[in-house]
Amino acid sequence: MRRFLLVLASLAALALLLFGWGFLNARADPLVRRESLALPDWPVGAPPVRxxxxxxxxxxxxxMDSARLARIVGQVNALRPDLVLIAGDFASGHDSARAAEMARGLxxxxxxxxxxxxIATFGNHDHWTDPALIRRALEAAKVTVLDNQAVQRGPLAIGGAGDAYTHHQDMPALIEAMRPLTGARIVLTHSPDLAPQLPADMALLLAGHTHCGQIVLPLYGPVTHVAAPRYRCGIIHEKGRTVVVTGGLGTSTVPLRFGAPPDLWVLTLGPAPRR
Known part of the structure; x- marks a missing residue:
């Protein structure tokens, strides 16, 4: 009996240690990942955009509380971006009663x-809570929210596609919104599963949603998939298109991360090299 209790206590201590480790991983400052991408239709003479x-x-x-978010904002500013793109899921959970608290926290x-x-788009959790309230909070913070809409920013024509995971995408509306814009075309959305639906002239898709697996175990891999496995994380090249999937800042379901740290991307976008 004594040996059994000792084993039980050891297992409990190990579980507590693993939980603490995963929680600290989830609260860590995001890793900064970098890539340079050449885009077709880059305006002649326009400098690259960070x-x-x-x-x-x-x-x-x-x-994720306001203090951690403020620290990450400082980290982003230190990178001196020309443009910040946020690929959805500002809210957490499914409870609309907490939407006001979430809005204040942003x-x-x-x-x-x-x-x-x-510039930002909505994610599935934003739609599951209160997208109108989240939108007002973002607009108060001077964030432009696109929902199957498009804007021009320097040499970039940026389309914000609705979230495919909750069936809010509207490709005809997005294509129509981008039609009058000039420059290199990119699409920002939440779920990367939208990629196969994009027209050929939209060669870059930026997304999140997957948390890069959030809990990725050695030998086993990610515990769950919320998008097609090929879009789980990082940079994916397929059929002439580039998809960038960021691992996100927060967590969902459980406040833990293993093998999939929080991250953000610094993308230097510019013209394709001359032949």
Whole structure:
């Protein structure tokens, strides 16, 4: 009996240690990943644009409060971006009763400093809580929210596609919104599963949603998939298109990360090299 209790206590201690480790991983400052991407239709003479991409804030959760978000805003500003793109899921959970708390928690985003602004799209959790309230909070923080809409920012024509995971995408509306814009075309959305639906002239898709697996075990891999496995994380090249999937800042379901740290991307976008 004594040996059994000792084994039980050891297992409990190990479980507590693993939980603490995963929680600290989830609260860590995001890794900064960098890539340079050449885009077709880059306006002649336009300089490259430095874009910071992040997603999945999941505010008012165990792993994301206003203090941590403010610290990340400072980290982003230190990267001196020309443009910040946020690929959805500002909210956490499914409870619309907490939407006001979440909206207040997003106020640090007003501190982002860029030359070309801050642009965002909605994610599934935003639609599951209160998208109107989340939109007002983002607009108060001077974040432009696109939902099957498009804007021009310098040499970029940026389309913000509705979230495919909750069936809010509207490709005809997005194509129509981007039609009058000039320059290199990119699409920002939440779920990367939208990629196969994009027209050929939209060669770059920026997304989040997957948390890069959030819990990725040795030998086994990710515990769950919320998008097609090929879009789980990082940079994917397929059929002439590039998809960039960021691992996000917060967590969902459990406040833990293993093998999939929080991250953000610094993307230097510019013209294709001359032949």
């Amino acid at each position: 874009v910071v991409l992040f997603s999945d804030v999941h505010i008012a959760s165990a792993t 106020s640090p985003l007003a501190g982002l400093r860029t030359r070309l602004g801050v």
